[in-house]
Amino acid sequence: MIEKTAAPATKVAEGRSLFLKGDSVPIALLPFFAFVTFFLLWPISDVLIKSLKGNSGEWTLSNFEPMTHGIYLTAFQTSIELGLITAFIGAVVGAFFAFVIENYAGRKLTAVLDSISAVFANSGGVPLAFMFIASFGANSAVIRILRGMGLDLYANGFSLFSLTGVAFVYSFFQIPLMVLVFKPALKGLRKEWREASMSLGGSNWDFIRRIAVPVLFPSFFGSMLLLFAGGFSAYATARAMTVGNVPLVPLIIGTLVDGNVIANKANQGAALAVGMILVAVIAMTGYVWAQRTTSKWQAR
Amino acid sequence: MKGKLGKYSAISVTIFISLMLFVVPLFSAAEYSFRGSYGQGHDFTNYLWIIQQDGFLAHLLLSVELGALAGALNLILMVPTITMLHLTHQRFRPIVDLICILPLMIPVVSLAIGAEVSMPSFLQNSQYELVFFFVILALPFTYRVLDTSFGSIPLKTLVEASRSLGASWLSTILRIILPGAKGGITAALFLSFALAIGEFTITQLLHWDTFPVWTVNASQQNILGAIALSVFSFIFAVVLLGVIAFTSSSRSKKEIVVEEGA
Numbered sequence: 001m002i003e004k005t006a007a008p009a010t011k012v013a014e015g016r017s018l019f020l021k022g023d024s025v026p027i028a029l030l031p032f033f034a035f036v037t038f039f040l041l042w043p044i045s046d047v048l049i050k051s052l053k054g055n056s057g058e059w060t061l062s063n064f065e066p067m068t069h070g071i072y073l074t075a076f077q078t079s080i081e082l083g084l085i086t087a088f089i090g091a092v093v094g095a096f097f098a099f100v101i102e103n104y105a106g107r108k109l110t111a112v113l114d115s116i117s118a119v120f121a122n123s124g125g126v127p128l129a130f131m132f133i134a135s136f137g138a139n140s141a142v143i144r145i146l147r148g149m150g151l152d153l154y155a156n157g158f159s160l161f162s163l164t165g166v167a168f169v170y171s172f173f174q175i176p177l178m179v180l181v182f183k184p185a186l187k188g189l190r191k192e193w194r195e196a197s198m199s200l201g202g203s204n205w206d207f208i209r210r211i212a213v214p215v216l217f218p219s220f221f222g223s224m225l226l227l228f229a230g231g232f233s234a235y236a237t238a239r240a241m242t243v244g245n246v247p248l249v250p251l252i253i254g255t256l257v258d259g260n261v262i263a264n265k266a267n268q269g270a271a272l273a274v275g276m277i278l279v280a281v282i283a284m285t286g287y288v289w290a291q292r293t294t295s296k297w298q299a300r
Numbered sequence: 301m302k303g304k305l306g307k308y309s310a311i312s313v314t315i316f317i318s319l320m321l322f323v324v325p326l327f328s329a330a331e332y333s334f335r336g337s338y339g340q341g342h343d344f345t346n347y348l349w350i351i352q353q354d355g356f357l358a359h360l361l362l363s364v365e366l367g368a369l370a371g372a373l374n375l376i377l378m379v380p381t382i383t384m385l386h387l388t389h390q391r392f393r394p395i396v397d398l399i400c401i402l403p404l405m406i407p408v409v410s411l412a413i414g415a416e417v418s419m420p421s422f423l424q425n426s427q428y429e430l431v432f433f434f435v436i437l438a439l440p441f442t443y444r445v446l447d448t449s450f451g452s453i454p455l456k457t458l459v460e461a462s463r464s465l466g467a468s469w470l471s472t473i474l475r476i477i478l479p480g481a482k483g484g485i486t487a488a489l490f491l492s493f494a495l496a497i498g499e500f501t502i503t504q505l506l507h508w509d510t511f512p513v514w515t516v517n518a519s520q521q522n523i524l525g526a527i528a529l530s531v532f533s534f535i536f537a538v539v540l541l542g543v544i545a546f547t548s549s550s551r552s553k554k555e556i557v558v559e560e561g562a
Contacts, residue, residue: 026389029396032381036399036439039432043414044406050417093317100314104307119541120322125498126512127530127537130519134332134527135325142328172321226404233407236500240516250409250501257416257505270417273410284405 044277050270063271075247076275082163082248083232083283086170090231091224093171094178101179102186114183120176124230129240132169136160163246166238167231174227181226185219185294222290229283233276249276326534333528346528353518353525363511366427367496370434374442374492375485377435382446383477386455400443403436411436412505430510433502438492445491449484450477494540498533 054060066072101113135142138154146153159165189212197207235250242251249272256269334342350356385393403411415433416424423429458480462472478485500512509517515533519526 026384026392028380028384029389029392032377032396035377035432036402036436039415040399040402040406040411040436043411043418046418047410047414096310097314097318100310104311115542119538122494122541123534123537126500126515127498127534130515130523130527130530131325131329131534133523134329134530140328141331142324172325175321229405229407233409235407235409236504236512239500239504240519250407253409253413254505257413266417269413273407273413276407277405277410280407280410281405284401288401 047270047273047277050267051274053267055267063267064275066268067271067275071247072249072252072272075249075252076279078163078247079232079249079276080279082167082170083228083230085163085167086174086231087224087228089167089171090174090178090227091182091220094175094223094227095182095220097175098179098183098186102183114180117176117179121173121180124170124173124234125236126240128169128172129237132160132172133241136165136168161242161245166241166246169237169241170231170234174231177230178223178227181223182219185216185223188294189215218290218293222287222294225283225287225290229280229287232283233280329527329531329534333524333531335524346522346524347532349522349525350518350529350532355514359509359511359514362427362509363497366430366434366510367493369428369431370438370496371489371493373431374435374438375489378439378442378446378488379473379477379485382443382450383455383459383473385447386450387459396443400439402439404440408437408501409505412502415502415506424506427508430499430503430506430508431496434496434499435492437499437502438495441491441495442488445487446481446484449481449487453480455480490540490543494537498537 051063052059052061054062067076101110105113134140137143137160143153160169193211193215194207197211202210233250235254238246238248238251239254242248253269253272253276256266256272331342333346334344335346336343337345381396385396411433415429419429423432455477458476459472462476463469467475497510498512499510500516503510504513504516512533515526515529518529
């Protein structure tokens with residue numbers, strides 16, 4: 001009841017606010033907004049505030065200072081590098097897969113492959129790490145067979161427990177994720193456009209260069225940003241795989257939280273968390289923007 | 301001729317990469333998990349080892365319980381919300397859209413730190429606090445699934461009919477909306493369940509001990525056992541997600557046809 005009487009007042013005060021036209025504050029939507037405020041928005045704002053507070057509660061930027069050099073800077077660089085590598089591999093291979101599925105797979109096979117992609121794209125986590133340790137660890141069947149054929153990967157500097165190794169494991173979910181998010185865009189590439197291009201005398205290459213690439217680029221780039229954000233912030237797989245020999249920001253935050261942390265280190269963890277949010281939000285804003293651009297094309 | 305050649309080479313490259321990256325790991329992990337003691341022969345040693353470990357069942361059950369609660373809470377929260385978004389509160393769509401993509405934007409590690417600094421202690425002292433965060437993490441996926449599914453039925457007509465015949469909101473939701481969007485709702489339920497039972501990051505950072513966390517700890521004693529556990533969890537997840545994919549794709553289409561015919 002209180003909400004109902006309060007609503008018109010805000011309406012008058014704010015004029016054209018979110019609460020337009022004679023509708024009270026939507027009581028039906030209240031549980032949702034209350035829930036996300038308490039369990040999503042509040043924790044995030046709180047971590048932001050903590051990151052800006054010193055040991056005695058004063059406002060300061062000093063928590064961010066360690067990120068400009070040393071191990072924390074290295075960690076951010078390594079995490080961003082990991083995100084970029086896995087996003088690039090995932091995007092290129094995934095786009096290629098999406099193209100092949102879209103063009104050459106029948107309707108039934110496409111449906112099956114879509115489901116498989118959805119499953120694999122969500123499979124990141126602890127089991128994935130152990131499965132790859134089993135498959136490509138120094139003692140695994142694959143490595144043994146390759147060694148038998150005279151190719152000793154581990155003697156040549158490959159290790160699953162390195163940046164390259166982690167990037168390799170991540171492609172297990174990055175490629176299917178790319179298939180999942182990029183295939184709808186491929187579908188938006190109308191057959192008529194190819195025909196139109198052909199009938200105007202354009203070659204296959206003309207079509208790719210002047211129609212397909214410009215139309216698909218925003219979606220491709222946007223999907224790559226989504227993959228980047230995923231690879232940049234993934235924790236479980238890396239945590240289960242590495243024993244601290246690859247310095248990644250999520251892992252460092254994990255160790256800060258793990259050890260019974262003294263107060264000033266807690267603010268440090270908050271600052272690192274905010275740093276991660278910044279990087280991820282920049283990438284994801286690009287993704288959302290690219291999605292909008294793409295849907296404009298598809299609406300026509 | 302050239303087109304055909306391109307087609308076949310593209311397909312073979314795809315198949316080759318998929319084999320190397322997806323099929324080989326699955327099979328070799330399965331092979332590894334059946335290796336006998338001291339790596340001799342193949343038997344069920346590692347699987348037996350898992351089951352005999354202290355806490356196997358307890359942790360598994362805890363994860364299933366938390367997953368079920370998260371699935372239920374997700375539906376209780378989202379079904380009315382999305383119904384309202386479709387019926388009368390369309391203008392809130394942009395905000396809800398944005399909020400529901402936030403869990404994808406915010407790194408889970410950061411959310412975990414946020415939870416640790418902000419949640420009141422009575423919540424932090426209960427493992428059920430995880431349920432709320434599992435719901436948050438599943439939000440982007442369940443929102444999209446439910447939204448699509450609700451958009452594909454003539455929701456407005458159905459609800460108006462039900463309401464004008466004197467049904468209450470509760471019975472409208474239970475008897476009209478739930479059956480109408482069954483495919484999407486099952487999918488959302490399974491999705492949030494699957495996500496919750498596999499969740500590691502928030503759980504571990506908030507110092508709770510669910511099945512995935514227990515797996516990692518167990519691996520420190522016996523890597524073969526941990527691999528067997530992972531194969532077990534992965535197959536479980538694949539079956540579960542396969543069910544989701546199946547119900548949400550085949551089911552909802554049939555239902556729309558029925559609705560339109562009726």
